[in-house]
Each structure stands twice: as structure tokens, then as C-alpha cells.
Amino acid sequence: MANHSQLGFQDASSPIMEELIEFHDHALMVALAICSLVLYLLALMLAEKLSSNTVDAQEVELIWTILPAIVLILLALPSLQILYMMDEINEPDLTLKAIGHQWYWTYEYTDFKDLSFDSYMIPTADLPHGHFRLLEVDHRIVIPMESPIRVIVTAGDVLHSWAVPALGVKTDAIPGRLNQTSFITTRPGVFYGQCSEICGANHSYMPIVVEATPLKHFEAWSSLMLS
Amino acid sequence: FKLLGFLDVKSVPCARESVLYGSLGSFVVGLGHFLATSRVRRSCDFAVGGFICTMLGYWFYCRYNLAQQRIRQRMLKEGMRNKILFEGSSFDPEKKQTGNESSNS
Numbered sequence: 001m002a003n004h005s006q007l008g009f010q011d012a013s014s015p016i017m018e019e020l021i022e023f024h025d026h027a028l029m030v031a032l033a034i035c036s037l038v039l040y041l042l043a044l045m046l047a048e049k050l051s052s053n054t055v056d057a058q059e060v061e062l063i064w065t066i067l068p069a070i071v072l073i074l075l076a077l078p079s080l081q082i083l084y085m086m087d088e089i090n091e092p093d094l095t096l097k098a099i100g101h102q103w104y105w106t107y108e109y110t111d112f113k114d115l116s117f118d119s120y121m122i123p124t125a126d127l128p129h130g131h132f133r134l135l136e137v138d139h140r141i142v143i144p145m146e147s148p149i150r151v152i153v154t155a156g157d158v159l160h161s162w163a164v165p166a167l168g169v170k171t172d173a174i175p176g177r178l179n180q181t182s183f184i185t186t187r188p189g190v191f192y193g194q195c196s197e198i199c200g201a202n203h204s205y206m207p208i209v210v211e212a213t214p215l216k217h218f219e220a221w222s223s224l225m226l227s
Numbered sequence: 228f229k230l231l232g233f234l235d236v237k238s239v240p241c242a243r244e245s246v247l248y249g250s251l252g253s254f255v256v257g258l259g260h261f262l263a264t265s266r267v268r269r270s271c272d273f274a275v276g277g278f279i280c281t282m283l284g285y286w287f288y289c290r291y292n293l294a295q296q297r298i299r300q301r302m303l304k305e306g307m308r309n310k311i312l313f314e315g316s317s318f319d320p321e322k323k324q325t326g327n328e329s330s331n332s
Contacts, residue, residue: 008235008238022290022294025239025240025242026286026290028239029242029245029282029283029286030283032246032282033279033282033283036275036278036279037275037279040271040275
């Protein structure tokens with residue numbers, strides 16, 4: 001989860017999120033180069049070194065057509081690579097359905113047997129010491145780590161969005177529509193997210209908690225939940 | 228510290244070196260052009276261009292090497308896990324290799 005006053009990304013826990021963070025760093029470096037150029041031109045204008053003659057020549061027209069084209073290519077190529085990477089079909093080991101309601105999530109594991117449960121936020125008054133306020137839930141999603149997981153997201157009433165920043169996942173939950181996303185967790189851990197589409201009074205109070213565990217523990221957990 | 232308020236040079240790999248090498252490149256190109264031509268304004272233009280080109284050039288070089296290193300790390304991690312997992316079993320590549328050596332000799 002994010003620390004207090006954290007502005008940057010959380011540490012990546014899936015390969016897609018690692019790629020997204022790398023692309024973000026790359027885009028910021030390109031932005032730094034452009035900002036440096038713009039600051040320099042601003043300084044020239046303030047010092048009255050730029051005139052209409054400077055900006056009226058054919059050469060400068062060529063430069064300010066080709067340079068933005070190069071910048072766009074530098075940004076578009078890695079961006080498209082990640083976009084297609086996110087859409088790869090990877091034969092998921094597990095399919096999980098996430099259904100958004102006002103104001104809780106319902107999760108269904110129906111691959112083998114019908115396992116279904118609701119996930120409500122734990123109110124602050126009932127939160128044990130040391131747990132995270134507005135993030136903990138009564139029933140977490142437990143998934144096996146290092147396995148491709150497919151999540152099918154929908155909603156039962158209004159728009160919601162199932163998002164877990166550490167895994168690089170955000171999928172809209174639209175009533176009457178099934179949206180699919182997939183991810184692999186690279187390490188065990190507990191990953192927090194929150195509903196990311198305004199859905200009413202308690203929109204901020206329907207968090208998502210994903211617990212990635214070794215397969216053995218996942219099997220034990222699912223047996224416990226089914227019994 | 229965030230350069231221009233948005234680039235965290237401390238935590239982004241290769242960012243600090245890119246900015247420092249860019250500054251050095253800017254200084255060298257700008258000073259070199261000035262010493263050669265004695266034109267201040269044009270030297271400043273070259274200095275800014277040198278900063279951008281050196282910074283981006285080192286950035287791509289460093290990120291490329293970093294990506295290669297990360298791929299090697301992943302292969303190593305996968306190899307170590309497979310070695311532990313398959314040691315002594317029929318999938319152990321070392322067992323197949325020693326089996327081939329003994330059949331050849």
C-alpha cells in the first residue's frame with residue numbers, strides 16, 4: 001500500500017506494473033528534455049533574443065515539425081508494446097469474478113466448485129491495532145502467487161472500478177458487461193486497492209485486498225472456505 | 228529532491244547519471260563551440276542541444292543495459308528455481324548431460 005504523502009507508484013508486484021513504471025520513467029525523462037528546451041526558449045524571449053525573424057524561417061519550421069514527430073515516436077513505441085503485452089492471452093490458472101455493488105465487492109471462484117463471498121470494508125471502530133484504516137476488508141481475495149490469474153469484472157448496480165495499483169490493474173465494472181483483465185503476482189504479499197469509479201456515498205469505503213500466497217496455502221484457504 | 232519538481236533523480240535508475248553526464252556534455256559542447264567561434268548566443272544554443280542529446284543518449288544506453296541485466300536476473304532466478312526443483316529427477320539437465328557423457332565415453 002502507499003505510504004503517507006506518497007506521490008509516486010507503489011512497488012511493482014507484477015511484470016506489467018514493472019513495465020509501466022519503466023515507461024513512466026522514460027516518459028518523464030523525455031518530458032525533462034522538452035522542459036529544458038522550453039525553459040531555454042523562455043529565457044531567450046525574456047532576454048529579447050528571439051524575434052519574428054528567428055521564427056519565420058523555413059529551417060525552424062522543419063525543426064519544429066520533425067522534432068515533435070521524433071518525440072511522439074519515442075513515446076508511442078514503448079507505450080504500444082506495453083498495451084499489446086497487457087492483452088496477451090496467457091492461459092490463466094484461475095478465473096475470478098469480481099462483482100461491484102453499493103458498497104462492497106462480491107467475489108466468485110467457480111472454476112472447480114462454487115465458492116462465493118462478499119468483501120466489506122472493516123469499519124474504523126472495529127479495526128484491530130496496526131491494521132490499515134479504510135483499506136482492510138473482512139474477506140480478502142486469496143490467489144496463488146506466480147500463476148496467471150484472470151479477473152472478470154462486472155457490477156450489480158452502478159459503475160464501479162476494480163483497481164489494485166501494485167499489480168497494475170484497473171478495470172471498470174459496468175452493469176450488464178463483463179470486462180476481463182489478467183495479471184501474475186511475482187511475489188507473495190498483500191496488495192491493496194480501492195474502488196476507482198464514483199459510485200455513491202460510500203465510494204471511498206469499498207476497498208479491494210488481494211492476498212498472494214504459495215499454492216499450498218491457497219488450496220488450504222479454499223478448502224476452508226468451502227467447508 | 229525532484230528535478231524541475233517531477234523527476235525523482237534519486238530513485239529512478241539511470242536518471243542521476245543521465246542528468247550529470249548531460250550537464251557535462253552541455254558544458255563541453257558549449258565551451259568548445261565558444262572557444263572555436265567566439266559566438267556567445269550560438270554557443271548557448273549548442274550547450275542546450277548538447278545537454279538534451281547527451282542526457283537522452285546516455286539514458287537510452289543505460290536503460291538498455293538495465294533491461295538486459297533484468298532479463299539475465301530473471302533467467303538466473305528461473306534457472307536456480309528449476310535446479311532446486313528438478314535436482315535428481317528425470318528433468319534434471321545436469322543428469323541428462325552426465326548421462327550423455329558417460330554414454331559417449
